[in-house]
Amino acid sequence: xxxxxxxxxxxxxxxxxxxxxxxxxxxxxxxxxxxxxxxxxxxxxxxxxxxxxxxxxxxxxxxxxxxxxxxxxxxxxxxxxxxxxxxxxxxxxxxxxxxxxxxxxxxxxxxxxxxxxxxxxxxxxxxxxxxxxxxxxxxxxxxxxxxxxxxxxxxxxxxxxxxxxxxxxxxxxxxxxxxxxxxxxxxxxxxxxxxxxxxxxxxxxxxxxxxxxxxxxxxxxxxxxxxxxxxxxxxxxxxxxxxxxxxxxxxxxxxxxxxxxxxxxxxxxxxxxxxxxxxxxxxxxxxxxxxxxxxxxxxxxxxxxxxxxxxxxxxxxxxxxxxxxxxxxxxxxxxxxxxxxxxxxxxxxxxxxxxxxxxxxxxxxxxxxxxxxxxxxxxxxxxxxxxxxxxxxxxxxxxxxxxxxxxxxxxxxxx
Amino acid sequence: xxxxxxxxxxxxxxxxxxxxxxxxxxxxxxxxxxxxxxxxxxxxxxxxxxxxxxxxxxxxxxxxxxxxxxxxxxxxxxxxxxxxxxxxxxxxxxxxxxxxxxxxxxxxxxxxxxxxxxxxxxxxxxxxxxxxxxxxxxxxxxxxxxxxxxxxxxxxxxxxxxxxxxxxxxxxxxxxxxxxxxxxxxxxxxxxxxxxxxxxxxxxxxxxxxxxxxxxxxxxxxxxxxxxxxxxxxxxxxxxxxxxxxxxxxxxxxxxxxxxxxxxxxxxxxxxxxxxxxxxxxxxxxxxxxxxxx
Numbered sequence: 001x002x003x004x005x006x007x008x009x010x011x012x013x014x015x016x017x018x019x020x021x022x023x024x025x026x027x028x029x030x031x032x033x034x035x036x037x038x039x040x041x042x043x044x045x046x047x048x049x050x051x052x053x054x055x056x057x058x059x060x061x062x063x064x065x066x067x068x069x070x071x072x073x074x075x076x077x078x079x080x081x082x083x084x085x086x087x088x089x090x091x092x093x094x095x096x097x098x099x100x101x102x103x104x105x106x107x108x109x110x111x112x113x114x115x116x117x118x119x120x121x122x123x124x125x126x127x128x129x130x131x132x133x134x135x136x137x138x139x140x141x142x143x144x145x146x147x148x149x150x151x152x153x154x155x156x157x158x159x160x161x162x163x164x165x166x167x168x169x170x171x172x173x174x175x176x177x178x179x180x181x182x183x184x185x186x187x188x189x190x191x192x193x194x195x196x197x198x199x200x201x202x203x204x205x206x207x208x209x210x211x212x213x214x215x216x217x218x219x220x221x222x223x224x225x226x227x228x229x230x231x232x233x234x235x236x237x238x239x240x241x242x243x244x245x246x247x248x249x250x251x252x253x254x255x256x257x258x259x260x261x262x263x264x265x266x267x268x269x270x271x272x273x274x275x276x277x278x279x280x281x282x283x284x285x286x287x288x289x290x291x292x293x294x295x296x297x298x299x300x301x302x303x304x305x306x307x308x309x310x311x312x313x314x315x316x317x318x319x320x321x322x323x324x325x326x327x328x329x330x331x332x333x334x335x336x337x338x339x340x341x342x343x344x345x346x347x348x349x350x351x352x353x354x355x356x357x358x359x360x361x362x363x364x365x366x367x368x369x370x371x372x373x374x375x376x377x378x379x380x381x382x383x384x385x386x387x388x389x390x391x392x393x394x395x396x397x398x399x400x401x402x403x404x405x406x407x408x409x410x411x412x413x414x415x
Numbered sequence: 416x417x418x419x420x421x422x423x424x425x426x427x428x429x430x431x432x433x434x435x436x437x438x439x440x441x442x443x444x445x446x447x448x449x450x451x452x453x454x455x456x457x458x459x460x461x462x463x464x465x466x467x468x469x470x471x472x473x474x475x476x477x478x479x480x481x482x483x484x485x486x487x488x489x490x491x492x493x494x495x496x497x498x499x500x501x502x503x504x505x506x507x508x509x510x511x512x513x514x515x516x517x518x519x520x521x522x523x524x525x526x527x528x529x530x531x532x533x534x535x536x537x538x539x540x541x542x543x544x545x546x547x548x549x550x551x552x553x554x555x556x557x558x559x560x561x562x563x564x565x566x567x568x569x570x571x572x573x574x575x576x577x578x579x580x581x582x583x584x585x586x587x588x589x590x591x592x593x594x595x596x597x598x599x600x601x602x603x604x605x606x607x608x609x610x611x612x613x614x615x616x617x618x619x620x621x622x623x624x625x626x627x628x629x630x631x632x633x634x635x636x637x638x639x640x641x642x643x644x645x646x647x648x649x650x651x652x653x654x655x656x657x658x659x660x661x662x663x664x665x666x667x668x669x670x671x672x673x674x675x676x677x678x679x680x681x682x683x684x685x686x687x688x689x690x691x692x693x694x695x696x697x698x699x700x701x702x703x704x705x706x707x708x709x
Contacts, residue, residue: 015707083706084439085439086544086545086546087437087439087546088542088543088544088545088546088706089703089704089705089706089707090439090440090441090442090703090704091439091440091441092441093440093441094440094441095438095439095440096438096439096440097436097437097438097439098436098437098438098439099436100436102437104544104545104546106544106545107540107544110540110541110544110545111466111538111540111541111545113466113470115469115470115473116466116469116470116473120466120469123462124462124463124465124466127458127459127462128459128462128541128545128547129545130545132458133458133462156473
């Protein structure tokens with residue numbers, strides 16, 4: 001029998017819906033307590049506040065040395081699972097047993113203090129991540145060399161460029177030597193070259209005999225790094241098996257467009273003369289699945305306080321997760337939709353091929369009336385662009401390599 | 416094969432993996448502190464203290480001078496305005512020394528409370544991402560106040576010598592009262608830091624609370640005033656303030672005169688211990704779901 005690295009038994013985590021609020025005021029608690037001094041506390045936990053189960057009866061075993069990818073949509077419970085395993089929060093019920101030292105990379109640079117120098121931060125951050133002073137001293141030179149910050153070792157990190165900061169932070173984390181490594185999406189930070197560097201490192205780790213639990217949205221990376229996959233759906237284990245099958249399950253269940261019901265959103269900017277009521281983004285043939293190279297259709301429903309709203313100008317901004325503006329759709333630039341529109345109606349915009357690599361991007365929308373912002377919604381929707389066979393070759397670029405896809409033809413001339 | 420720095424990460428695990436497995440589950444309501452675990456994390460405690468000290472002195476121009484200016488300035492103010500009206504219990508001690516003795520210990524306590532109460536919220540990024548016994552956060556900031564306290568003690572010593580007050584053998588017991596102050600500060604600090612996570616009004620009331628508390632402690636007046644006015648019952652009640660016993664005891668130890676305030680010291684010591692135990696218990700309950708609340 002192979003040795004177990006990790007055993008999870010019926011792990012559940014319940015969140016009271018109230019507890020995620022920023023804070024309570026002490027006086028509220030006191031008044032509540034004063035009002036019902038004689039009321040007995042109910043023992044039935046379900047009868048209390050509204051709650052959600054972030055994880056429900058999750059059970060699985062992971063043998064020593066295996067690299068496992070955890071897949072699931074946002075809110076499925078992946079991060080909660082990693083948080084419980086790294087002991088940041090406690091489960092509500094169930095048990096997890098870890099056979100060996102655990103290192104968790106839920107974030108790099110944890111505990112970095114801007115006023116302290118690189119050298120001081122290496123020691124403090126390493127210590128927080130669970131390394132002993134002896135270990136840090138033994139690997140100090142390696143950490144510094146890997147981060148390429150020798151010259152700035154005694155400079156406060158607040159003077160570092162963000163690249164240097166990330167390199168140092170990652171380098172400290174990379175020299176942690178746990179038996180079980182938990183990794184969250186952290187690798188999706190920094191520039192493309194840095195991401196690639198991190199991914200390579202992860203590859204080495206998963207081949208080195210360590211047990212790795214890896215949460216990511218980058219399917220290709222998961223495919224390369226992991227042999228096994230767990231697919232979690234609404235806090236429950238929906239599939240356990242090969243990584244390829246887990247990815248298939250994940251993709252099949254994908255709702256690539258996550259749109260919040262925008263009519264209920266209150267965080268708007270603008271005069272409110274015109275208001276967005278509904279936004280729909282669809283791929284070819286009205287499908288909700290959007291893949292690299294698809295043509296998109298944006299459909300807005302709007303309403304206006306004005307009888308004859310004049311000179312309406314609709315704008316759509318498409319951004320990558322790092323807030324870089326990728327594309328802009330603007331009814332003014334194409335000189336369409338000129339003139340007066342009815343007080344309510346539907347606007348449609350069709351685009352050309354969405355030449356983006358697989359990954360997520362998000363949408364801001366705005367409408368201007370006579371040059372003034374009438375309604376503006378940031379993060380109106382998020383699109384998870386699925387990988388596609390863009391070049392009809394079975395191969396395609398990844399996000400880490402490029403954001404955009406350019407159609408290309410290669411040939412050679414014989415001379 | 417090239418030897419690149421990244422090899423350390425890819426080399427097989429060096430430590431024996433057959434350590435005692437770590438079990439994660441909902442902890443029982445009655446679980447108290449895991450002392451063995453705390454011992455294992457002692458290095459981290461040291462690092463947190465060092466971090467706090469370094470950061471504190473890097474961000475100030477005057478640095479250490481602050482720890483001297485504050486008690487001396489307050490001492491001057493109190494001596495000028497109150498020195499005429501309040502006669503120290505033992506007339507051999509000048510009022511300035513009397514006040515300074517109280518202030519030195521009080522400032523250690525007050526600073527400990529302020530820093531400890533926000534220690535979890537300030538370290539939010541660490542607390543929500545990495546595990547360590549949370550008790551270390553308030554403990555570290557309180558320990559980081561000790562160097563300041565020791566420097567203030569040196570100033571006190573200078574004043575004692577300057578005013579010709581010679582401490583006797585009783586000074587050897589002074590560390591006991593410092594320890595009591597530490598325990599009381601940690602107890603209240605644990606309560607406040609855990610409360611601060613859920614109730615952010617804690618921080619708004621804290622400066623008000625410490626001000627009131629200061630005048631409820633025998634700093635600018637001797638505890639004897641309370642005994643003279645309200646008798647034994649008054650003294651017993653007064654002892655419920657852990658700082659009244661600590662400051663009176665400390666003053667007795669340092670100035671080496673007067674009678675030992677036994678009633679106050681005993682009651683205050685018991686209250687300090689109770690605050691510490693209940694604080695630890697409440698904190699422990701809080702720690703389980705801390706990260707969900709921050």
